[in-house]
Structures are given as C-alpha cells and as structure tokens.
Amino acid sequence: MIKDITLGQYFPMHSFVHKMDPRMKLLFVTSFIVMVFLSNNFISLGFCLLVTAFVIAISKIPLKTVLKGLRPIILIIAITSILQIAYNEGGIVLVDIWRIKITSGGVLTAVFMALRISLLIVMSTMLTYTTSPTSLTNGLDRIFAPFKKIGLDFHTITMIMTIALRFIPTLIEEVDKIMSAQKSRGANFEQGNIIKRAKALIPLFIPLLFNSIRRAYELANAMTCRCYNGGQGKTTMNALKFSYRDYIALGSVAGVIASVILLNIYCGEYNAEFTFGITV
Amino acid sequence: MAIIKFENVTFRYESDEEGVALAPAVKDFSLSIEKGEFVAILGHNGSGKSTLAKLANGLLLPEKGRVLVDGMDTVNEEDDIKIKQTVGVVFQNPDNQIVATIVEEDVAFGPENLGIEPTEIRRRVDSALKTVGMYEYRKHGPHKLSGGQKQRVAIAGIIAMEPRCIILDEPTAMLDPIGRRDVMNAIKRLNRDLGITVVFITHYMEEAVEADRIVVMDDSRLLMDGTPKEVFADATKIRSIGLDVPQTCQLSELLRADGIKLKNDLLSIDELVENIDALLKGK
Numbered sequence: 239m240i241k242d243i244t245l246g247q248y249f250p251m252h253s254f255v256h257k258m259d260p261r262m263k264l265l266f267v268t269s270f271i272v273m274v275f276l277s278n279n280f281i282s283l284g285f286c287l288l289v290t291a292f293v294i295a296i297s298k299i300p301l302k303t304v305l306k307g308l309r310p311i312i313l314i315i316a317i318t319s320i321l322q323i324a325y326n327e328g329g330i331v332l333v334d335i336w337r338i339k340i341t342s343g344g345v346l347t348a349v350f351m352a353l354r355i356s357l358l359i360v361m362s363t364m365l366t367y368t369t370s371p372t373s374l375t376n377g378l379d380r381i382f383a384p385f386k387k388i389g390l391d392f393h394t395i396t397m398i399m400t401i402a403l404r405f406i407p408t409l410i411e412e413v414d415k416i417m418s419a420q421k422s423r424g425a426n427f428e429q430g431n432i433i434k435r436a437k438a439l440i441p442l443f444i445p446l447l448f449n450s451i452r453r454a455y456e457l458a459n460a461m462t463c464r465c466y467n468g469g470q471g472k473t474t475m476n477a478l479k480f481s482y483r484d485y486i487a488l489g490s491v492a493g494v495i496a497s498v499i500l501l502n503i504y505c506g507e508y509n510a511e512f513t514f515g516i517t518v
Numbered sequence: 519m520a521i522i523k524f525e526n527v528t529f530r531y532e533s534d535e536e537g538v539a540l541a542p543a544v545k546d547f548s549l550s551i552e553k554g555e556f557v558a559i560l561g562h563n564g565s566g567k568s569t570l571a572k573l574a575n576g577l578l579l580p581e582k583g584r585v586l587v588d589g590m591d592t593v594n595e596e597d598d599i600k601i602k603q604t605v606g607v608v609f610q611n612p613d614n615q616i617v618a619t620i621v622e623e624d625v626a627f628g629p630e631n632l633g634i635e636p637t638e639i640r641r642r643v644d645s646a647l648k649t650v651g652m653y654e655y656r657k658h659g660p661h662k663l664s665g666g667q668k669q670r671v672a673i674a675g676i677i678a679m680e681p682r683c684i685i686l687d688e689p690t691a692m693l694d695p696i697g698r699r700d701v702m703n704a705i706k707r708l709n710r711d712l713g714i715t716v717v718f719i720t721h722y723m724e725e726a727v728e729a730d731r732i733v734v735m736d737d738s739r740l741l742m743d744g745t746p747k748e749v750f751a752d753a754t755k756i757r758s759i760g761l762d763v764p765q766t767c768q769l770s771e772l773l774r775a776d777g778i779k780l781k782n783d784l785l786s787i788d789e790l791v792e793n794i795d796a797l798l799k800g801k
Contacts, residue, residue, distance in 0.1 A: 372619050404619050407661035456614035459577055463607045464617075464628035464675060465599050471633040475626035475640055 248370045254483060255297040255368045260377025262484040267365045269491050273498040274357050282501040283350065286357055289494055294360075299367050307363035308356055315355055319348035371403045380478055393469035401457070409450070416445050519589060520550040521683045521715050522574050522605065526583035529569060542581070543569040545738040551717060553682070556709045558726040558746075559719045561735035562760045567719050570735070571687040574717070575605040588682070603632065606676035610688045612668035621663075621671050622647065622656040628679040639678075646674040649712070650704040666697020670704055677708065683715035684708060690725065702728065723750075723764045727785050734759070747783035766790045 250256070255263075270289065277283040294304055308315075328343025366374070375396045382392030417427065420441050427438050530542040544566045551557055561567040572578040573585050576592035588604050590597040606628075609615055618624035622643050629639040647653040650670040660668055669689055676684055686705060690698040702725060709716045718729060726732055732749045734742040736759040742749050750756065753763045753771055763771070766787060770780045778797065784790045 370619075372623060400618060404617060404660070407659075408613050411661075453614045456609060456611060457617070459572070460607075460609060460615035460672075461617060461627075462577060463575065463602055464679065465602050465631040466627070467599070467631065469631075472630050473633050473636060473639065474630060475623070475636055475643060477636050 249299055249303070249367045250370070251298050251368075253296060253298045253368070255293060255364070257481070257483055258368075258487055259478055259480055259484045260369050260373045261381055261478060262480065262487045263365055263369055264377055264381065266487055266491055267361055269495060270361050271358055273494055274354055274361075276502065277354070277498055278502050279505050280346075280350065281505040282498050283353055283357075285497055285501055286494075287353065289490075290357055290360055290364075293364055297364060297368050299364070303367070304360060304363065307367075308359055311355065311359055315352045318351050318355065322348040322351055372400065375399045375403075376474070376476075376478060391468075393472075397469065405453070408453075409446070412449060413442065413446060416442055519553075520586070521553050521588055522549075522551040522717070523586040524549045524570075524573070524583070525586070527573060527580040527585060528582040529573060529578060529580050531569075542738055544573065544580075546583070547738075547740055548583075549733060549740060549743070551683070551715060553715055554709075554713055556706075556716045556728070556730045557718065557733060558729035558731070559717065559733045559735060560721065560723075560726050560749075560761060562721060565735040565759075566738040567735045568687050571607055571609075571685045571717075571719055574685055575607055576601050577607070599632075603679055604681055605683045605685060606679055606681035608669070608673050608676055608684065608686045608689050610691050612665060612672045612689075612692070615672040615675070616660045616668060619659055620656075621652065621658050621660060624660065624671060625656075625674045625678050628675055632679065642678045642680065643674075646678040647671075649677060649707060650674045651700070664697060665693045666700045669693060669697065669701050673701070673704055673708075677712075677714075681714065683717065685717040685719070687719045688721070689718075690720065690722065698722075698725075721761070723762055727764055734761075746785055750785060751783045753782070 258266075270286070274283070274286050277286055294301060323340055323344040324338075326344035326347045327339070327341050330342045331339060332342055332345065333340040369377075378399075379393060379396040382390070382396075385392055417425075421427070425438060425441060427435065427442075429435075430438070524547050527544055527547045528542050529544045530540050533540045547566075547570070559567050559570065569578065573580060573592070575587065576585075576598055579593055585592045587601045590601055590604075592601055616624050617627050625643045625646055626639050629642055634642070643656075644653065647656055650673050652667060652670050652674060655663065655667065655671075660671060663671065673684075673686075673689070684705075689705075690701050693701060705716060705718065706728065708714045716729075718725070720726055727746050727750075729746065732742070732744065732746050733740060734749060734756070741759065742752070742755070750763050750767050753767055756763050762768075764785060766784055766789075767782075770782065770784045770790060770793075773780050773794075774782065780790075780793055780797070784793055
C-alpha cells in the first residue's frame with residue numbers, strides 16, 4: 239500500500255498538455271496568472287474561464303480531479319466572499335435586515351473574487367497534474383541556468399528538490415518500519431491525549447533523524463563516486479526541446495494576453511460601476 | 519601496470535573526541551590489483567575491508583603510504599575526476615545510491631556529470647541497463663523496485679561512466695537470495711564480457727569462491743592472498759579469524775577427518791562429487 243503513493247500530484251497521461259515542454263508550461267501558467275489579475279470585468283474573466291476549461295479538456299484529466307484541487311482553499315474563498323458581501327456597498331440594495339445590508343455590487347464582487355481565486359488555483363494545479371516532478375525541476379533548472387552568471391545557483395536548489403522527491407517514498411517506508419518496531423515493543427501511537435501522542439512520536443523521530451543523516455552521508459559518497467561536482471559542465475540526457483506543441487502554446491500565450499487587454503479596454507465601461515469596487 | 523596499487527597504506531578515522539586516537543582501520547597494507555582480474559576481498563566486520571573501497575578511488579586519503587590508480591596518486595586533486603571515472607564504487611545500501619526519481623535518469627547521472635553528449639549518454643544508459651538486465655524497467659520509479667533490482671540499477675549507474683575497474687562493497691549484504699544471485703550474475707558478466715576489473719568485497723564464502731583471487735583481511739592487515747583453492751585449503755586459519763569455509767570444504771574436511779582420502783581444495787559441488795565418485799570406484 240505504502241509503495242503506491244504518487245510523487246507530487248502528477249497524473250501520467252498522454253495528452254497535448256502532458257507532452258508540452260515544462261518551460262513552456264511554466265511560461266503559460268505565469269502569464270495566465272498575471273492576466274487573471276489584470277482582468278477587470280466579467281467578460282475578460284469569463285474569457286480566462288474559457289481558456290481554463292479548454293486546457294482541462296485537452297489535458298484529459300477528469301474534471302472531478304481538477305475540482306478536488308480546490309478543496310483546500312474553499313475556506314479562503316468563503317471568507318473572501320463574505321467580507322466582500324459585508325463591506326462592499328454599491329448598486330441596488332438587495333437585502334436590508336437589522337444591521338445586515340447586502341447590495342448587488344457586493345454580491346457581484348464576491349462572485350468575481352471567488353472566480354478569480356479559483357482560476358488561479360485550478361491553472362496552477364493543472365501544471366502539477368500534467369508535469370512530472372522530474373521534468374518540472376528539469377525545466378526550472380534550465381530556466382534559471384543563466385542566473386548562475388550573477389551568482390545565483392539554482393542548480394543546487396533543483397538538485398535538493400529532486401533528492402527530496404526521490405527520498406519521500408524511502409522515508410515513508412522507513413517510518414512504517416520504525417513504527418512497527420516500536421509497536422512490537424509496546425509503544426502506543428493511537429491512544430491518549432494530544433501531549434501523550436506527541437510524546438509517543440519521539441521514539442519514532444529520533445531513529446528517523448539519525449538514519450536520515452546516515453543516508454545523507456552515504457548518498458554524498460555515492461554522488462562523489464559518480465563525479466558530481468555541483469553541476470559544473472553537466473549535460474542532460476533528455477535535453478529539453480521545443481516541439482510544434484510549444485510553438486502553438488507560445489502563440490496561445492500571446493493570444494490570451496492580447497485578448498484580455500483588449501477585453502479590458504473595450505468592455506471595461508460595460509460594468510464601470512462595480513468595476514471600481516473590484517480592481518485590486 | 520596495475521590498475522590499483524596500495525603501497526604500505528595506513529589509514530585511521532578521526533575520533534569524535536579530541537585527543538583520542540582511534541586504532542588504524544587499515545595498517546601497512548600493500549596490494550596490487552591487475553587489469554581484468556576478479557578479486558574478492560574477505561574479512562569479518564571491522565577488518566578494514568570497506569575502508570579499502572573508499573581508499574581505492576580517493577574518497578578517503580591515506581595517512582601513510584600511497585594509493586595509485588592507473589599510475590595516478592589519489593592525493594592529486596587535479597586527477598580526482600579521472601580517478602573516480604576509472605574506479606567506480608558500488609555500496610551496500612542500494613537505496614542510498616540512487617539519486618533520480620526515474621531509473622534511466624539515475625543511470626544517466628554519472629555520464630551527465632562528466633559532460634558527455636546526450637546521444638552518447640543515451641547509448642551508454644541503454645547498454646548499461648541491458649548489461650544488468652534492467653532495461654525493461656528504465657521508466658520505473660526506483661521506489662517500486664526490489665532490493666536486488668535497485669542494486670543492479672546502482673551498478674548500471676557506475677557502468678554507464680565506463681570505468682575500467684568496479685569495486686563493490688558488500689553489494690549483496692541487504693538482499694534476499696534471488697536478488698543476490700541476480701546481482702552476482704550481473705557482476706560476473708561485467709568481468710567476463712566487458713573485461714572490467716572487479717573487486718568484490720564480501721563476507722559470503724559462496725560468492726568469494728567465484729573470484730579468480732581472494733584477499734583475506736584481518737585486524738586491518740592483509741592476512742592471505744591467493745586463488746580460492748589456495749586460500750580455502752587452510753580451513754583452520756580461515757576459522758581462526760571468525761570466517762567460515764564453503765560448505766564443500768567443510769564436508770571434505772569432515773570426511774578427511776574420518777580417514778577418507780579427499781583433497782583439501784575442493785570448492786565446487788561438481789568437483790567434490792567427481793572426487794568421491796572416483797574414490798568409490800577405486801575401492
């Protein structure tokens with residue numbers, strides 16, 4: 239069971255989106271996020287929603303899975319919406335009971351904000367759903383490679399990320415083993431109050447920490463034996479290459495930017511009244 | 519010229535406490551390993567055999583004496599990469615040697631560090647994985663493999679750098695019998711088919727018997743050096759340092775004690791059977 243865990247949130251599939259270069263995906267997602275923030279009316283934002291829907295459709299990832307990614311931020315969306323409804327006064331008064339006053343401007347702003355946050359999260363999770371951690375770190379490594387000239391060594395950071403991902407399953411297995419070993423000696427991880435349970439974890443974490451340090455030492459030796467010297471003059475077997483897909487994506491990035499800007503300009507007046515309330 | 523040459527090497531680990539000197543892990547050790555040899559190094563825990571592996575490619579530097587890899591002194595830092603490329607080391611725990619999250623990317627790690635062309639890396643990775651019989655697993659995550667499979671991936675990662683010598687430090691100690699057999703077969707192929715010098719550190723007698731030459735370490739020193747037949751002929755000496763002799767030796771020894779005239783250097787089961795058969799027919 240424990241061996242079946244997925245690394246990150248990657249859903250391996252064969253689709254246009256999966257086969258895109260990770261660098262292009264990063265560019266696409268970053269510019270999309272900027273565009274969502276720049277959208278100042280419902281039509282621009284609606285366009286962003288359409289783009290998201292299109293990306294989900296061609297990625298072949300089930301909608302249910304995508305929406306699951308929104309679960310952790312439901313609370314944030316709810317709080318933002320409530321605050322918008324409570325404090326935004328504009329448009330027609332819809333409800334006015336005792337001290338609660340709900341206006342159309344407030345409701346529209348709440349919907350707008352909720353949609354904006356959801357789009358940001360959905361598009362970012364699409365990135366991790368369709369890109370394996372290895373190719374993501376590979377992409378980051380390549381994007382930040384030029385920064386080495388000004389003294390920022392991103393290679394070390396991406397190497398750390400790769401090793402961390404590599405060792406997550408190993409450490410989970412180890413936790414499982416230590417837990418069994420401690421349980422067979424009478425340790426109890428499930429009962430008692432929170433302090434008691436936290437205390438019970440000490441005999442779990444000390445051996446885990448000790449073993450991890452030893453692992454790190456052995457891994458360092460193995461890496462030295464394989465001529466690792468901090469990534470100087472390193473080549474890559476699976477060199478990243480732009481394909482026709484990435485040029486299509488590049489065109490789409492330009493298209494999205496242009497569309498949002500044009501929609502902002504031409505439809506901005508359409509809802510001028512509450513637009514003022516919602517521009518961040 | 520020898521591929522690895524230890525010349526009166528002494529090495530001691532640093533103590534955690536200041537002013538306390540530890541006993542040397544390797545004491546006045548001299549050994550010359552020739553190209554193409556298959557050498558097994560035997561010794562019980564703490565005899566200094568793992569330290570030898572780390573001394574042989576410059577991971578550790580000797581306190582006294584020197585270690586020469588293909589004529590290069592391991593003390594010279596400018597030869598460091600060359601030395602590590604010539605002598606690859608595979609360690610005991612396969613989990614702690616695998617760097618990447620995909621098998622083929624891990625095998626590519628060494629050649630990538632050496633700055634080799636991508637097409638050439640691809641060729642090396644494929645041929646290394648085929649040599650150890652792990653080609654069909656090239657796209658798998660290492661955490662889904664068995665211990666023996668992981669160890670073979672680790673070996674492939676070293677072969678991909680095309681070293682002329684591979685040192686394996688108890689590579690089978692953490693494996694089940696099937697994993698151990700698969701790893702052993704892969705190692706024999708390296709020596710026989712690719713002509714790579716193999717130094718195999720172990721405490722399993724049955725594995726040591728497969729080598730051309732056995733070096734026995736005891737108490738940080740070299741105790742015996744010879745062919746398997748020469749080394750195991752002296753069963754009492756092997757036992758005196760806390761090691762066992764192979765089962766065939768044990769059996770022929772017991773039979774000899776009972777007055778049956780068998781030779782004392784019978785290592786394979788076939789040889790033993792042949793000898794007993796000849797004796798029976800002779801009677």
